[in-house]
Amino acid sequence: MRPITWTVTLAAALALFTGGADAAPPPEARVSISQFRFQPAEISIAAGGTVTWVNGDAEEHTVTATDRSYTSPGLEEEETFSHRFTAPGTYRYFCALHPHMTATVVVVK
Amino acid sequence: MLTELVPVDRRRFMQCLAWAGTGLLWAARGGLLSSTALGEAAAAGDFTFAQISDTHVGFAGKANANAAGTLADSIAAINALEPRPAFVIHTGDLTHGQKAGAFDMLAESLKAVRTERIFYVPGEHDVFLDGGKEYLARHGRGTLGGGWQSFDYHGVHFVGLVNVLTYKAGVGGALGAEQLEWLRQDLEARGPSTPVVVFTHVPLWAVYPAWGWTTADGAAAIAMLRRFGSVTVLNGHIHQVFQKVDGSVTFHSARSTAFPQPAPGAAPTPGPMTVEAGELRRLLGVREVRYTESPAQLAIVERPLA
Numbered sequence: 001m002r003p004i005t006w007t008v009t010l011a012a013a014l015a016l017f018t019g020g021a022d023a024a025p026p027p028e029a030r031v032s033i034s035q036f037r038f039q040p041a042e043i044s045i046a047a048g049g050t051v052t053w054v055n056g057d058a059e060e061h062t063v064t065a066t067d068r069s070y071t072s073p074g075l076e077e078e079e080t081f082s083h084r085f086t087a088p089g090t091y092r093y094f095c096a097l098h099p100h101m102t103a104t105v106v107v108v109k
Numbered sequence: 110m111l112t113e114l115v116p117v118d119r120r121r122f123m124q125c126l127a128w129a130g131t132g133l134l135w136a137a138r139g140g141l142l143s144s145t146a147l148g149e150a151a152a153a154g155d156f157t158f159a160q161i162s163d164t165h166v167g168f169a170g171k172a173n174a175n176a177a178g179t180l181a182d183s184i185a186a187i188n189a190l191e192p193r194p195a196f197v198i199h200t201g202d203l204t205h206g207q208k209a210g211a212f213d214m215l216a217e218s219l220k221a222v223r224t225e226r227i228f229y230v231p232g233e234h235d236v237f238l239d240g241g242k243e244y245l246a247r248h249g250r251g252t253l254g255g256g257w258q259s260f261d262y263h264g265v266h267f268v269g270l271v272n273v274l275t276y277k278a279g280v281g282g283a284l285g286a287e288q289l290e291w292l293r294q295d296l297e298a299r300g301p302s303t304p305v306v307v308f309t310h311v312p313l314w315a316v317y318p319a320w321g322w323t324t325a326d327g328a329a330a331i332a333m334l335r336r337f338g339s340v341t342v343l344n345g346h347i348h349q350v351f352q353k354v355d356g357s358v359t360f361h362s363a364r365s366t367a368f369p370q371p372a373p374g375a376a377p378t379p380g381p382m383t384v385e386a387g388e389l390r391r392l393l394g395v396r397e398v399r400y401t402e403s404p405a406q407l408a409i410v411e412r413p414l415a
Contacts, residue, residue, distance in 0.1 A: 036378040058170050059380035060206045062237065066278040073238065074206025077170065094278035096237040097206075098321060102278045 025108045030054065033061050033075070033095075038103035045085060047109050052082040064096040071096065154263050154402030159187045159224070160308070161395045162200040162345030163365030165234065166215045167208030172368035172381035173389060179414060180218055183366040183395050186412050188223045190397050195262065197224050200345035200363060201273065201310030202232030203248075207239070212247050231256055232310040232346060233273040233282075241274055257288050259295050265400055266299055268292065270309040272324045282311030282346075283325040289333075296333055304339040304405055306398075311346045314353060314360055317373035322347050334358055341398075341407050347379075349392070350411055361409055364394045390415035 025044040032039045034056040045051055053063045055075040063081050064071040072081035074097070085091065085107040095101040161183060168176045187197060204211035212235075219227060229248040236244050245256055252258040255274040260267050270292070275283040284292075299305070307313070313327035324330075334340045340358040348370035351362040368381040369392035376382065384392065394413035401408070 036380070057378070057380055058172065058383075059378070060234075064237075071238070074208070074234075076206075092278060096276060097233055099276045099278060099281050100321060 025049070025106075028052070029105075031103070032056055033063075033101075036061075036095075036098055036101055038093075038095075038101060040103075042104045042106060044106045044108055047088050047107050048084070048086055049107070050082050050084045051105055052080055054078070054080050060097060061101070062096040063093055066092040066094060066102075155400060156195045156263050157190065157192055157397060157399045158262075159190060159194040159197045159395055159397055160200060160343050160363055161187065161197055161366060162363040163202040163232065163348055163367060164199070164215055164218075165202055165205035165365065165367035166218070167205035167211040168367045168381075170368065170381050172383045173393075176367040177218075179390070179393050180366045181221075182390075182414050183393070184218065184221050186395050186414065188221070190412075194224050194397070196226045196228060197222055198267075198269075198308050198343065199227060199229045200232075200308055200343060201230050202234045202345060202365075203229065203244075204235055205367070206234055207237070207243060212243060216247070228258070228260075228267070228269060228308070229256075230269045230271055230308060230310055231273055233276060236273055237276065253291060254287055255285075257291060263400065263402070265304045265306060266296075268295065268305065268307045270307060270313075270330065272309050272311045272313075272327070275325075280325065281321040282323065282327075284327070284330055289326065289329055292330060293333055296337075299337070301336050302338055302405075304400070304407065305334060305337050305341070306407070307334065307340065307342045309342070309344050312344045312351075312360065312362055313342050314355075316347060316351060316362065317379075320373065320379040322373065322379070331355075331358060339405065339407070341409075343396075343398075347373075361396070363396050364392065364411070364413065366393055366395065369393065 025046045027046050027049040029043050029045045029051045031043055031053045033053055055061050055077055058077050060074040060076055062072050062074055070083055075081055088107050088109045091105045093103060164180055203215050231244045241255060249256055255271045257271050258269045270284060272282040272284050275285055311324050312322055313324045313330060316322040338357055342360045345363050347362050348365040350364055353360040370379050371382045391413050397410040397412055399408045
């Protein structure tokens with residue numbers, strides 16, 4: 001496919017998918033745990049979507065809801081954890097081993 | 110690594126430091142340093158205990174491919190102490206991430222330690238998954254609340270504090286009101302000439318708050334300890350020897366048996382520090398503490414693996 005055709009096709013596909021000018025949050029998202037930080041510190045996801053965390057540090061980290069509604073086990077380097085968010089809202093989480101590491105998942109309808 | 114020592118007779122101190130590896134004990138009491146050669150006759154009230162810390166059973170990272178081996182070597186180092194330690198204190202992070210079977214494996218390994226008893230306080234790795242349930246089921250006997258305890262041995266008052274059960278978003282090590290009130294009552298009956306040894310996991314004083322190397326309400330505990338003539342605070346968590354003298358209170362952080370961590374601020378993060386193969390054993394080890402009754406003083410001897 002020539003590049004221009006491909007680009008137009010992709011734009012059309014995105015427009016269909018998002019239904020308009022403002023992009024809806026994705027159904028899946030990935031957060032990297034690196035240098036003792038959750039990156040990005042705030043991520044948006046569609047209700048019913050799944051966030052996957054990957055630990056890129058040699059140190060063990062966790063992904064733990066501040067209200068303790070869910071927690072990963074200790075994640076070693078390269079280990080992942082996924083959690084599905086069903087209800088819209090703002091969900092703070094932190095690392096239970098290094099509690100100054102905090103971040104947020106924003107779940108949008 | 111030594112920091113913030115009271116600069117009294119610094120030249121003599123540096124001499125003592127150079128000899129530490131060959132069996133010269135140095136003791137700090139009220140800011141004054143003195144040295145005693147090993148082999149001098151021990152009085153009846155004298156005793157020795159050992160501190161082991163941050164065994165992190167279950168750790169298998171690059172910083173140490175054989176943490177089980179360095180644990181075994183650390184136990185051998187304790188067993189090589191003369192005289193035999195009356196007891197051993199483990200200052201926490203028994204396990205790495207509460208890995209399945211880790212508490213069992215450590216218990217099995219520590220059966221080889223030749224001593225009467227081992228006292229424990231938990232680290233954050235031991236309690237973060239279940240608020241301390243598994244840790245207390247195994248090591249809570251004789252303790253109160255979240256696992257704090259005190260006991261007396263040959264006139265020395267020992268206090269084990271737990272500062273890893275308060276972790277929540279944005280908040281690290283702390284003792285909490287209930288434990289502080291217990292500590293106040295526990296110390297009340299003791300006269301100021303009673304030597305006190307406090308053992309806990311996270312440093313009670315602010316070594317490096319940016320890395321969580323501090324206890325939020327540690328100052329409240331230290332204030333209660335100030336009226337005593339000799340207070341020694343032993344902790345783990347930072348995987349390196351780090352000391353501070355503050356009036357009659359001396360603080361000593363200990364090495365890990367599993368992996369070293371960088372000096373405060375010397376790296377972007379406090380994660381496990383990978384070093385040259387020949388360097389690792391110098392940075393891991395245990396500690397021997399000798400109490401002599403007359404004069405009443407505690408001498409700390411670091412026992413690295415190399």
